[in-house]
Amino acid sequence: MEHTVVxxxxxxxxxxxxxPLQHLGAGRIGPGRLLRCPRxxxxxxxxxxxxxxx
Numbered sequence: 001m002e003h004t005v006v007x008x009x010x011x012x013x014x015x016x017x018x019x020p021l022q023h024l025g026a027g028r029i030g031p032g033r034l035l036r037c038p039r040x041x042x043x044x045x046x047x048x049x050x051x052x053x054x
Contacts, residue, residue, distance in 0.1 A: 008037040008044035016046075 003015040016035060032047040 012039040
């Protein structure tokens, strides 16, 4: 199983075994997804670390 390194909206970096690419409902939410962050234990918007451009 492939792991993806992601960053949550709070700035925590962690890896996840799956990074679902399906859309939630009728609207798109961009490259990020809602995942449960293991550091803050809440559902957070997370994006792959490689996708973050500054």
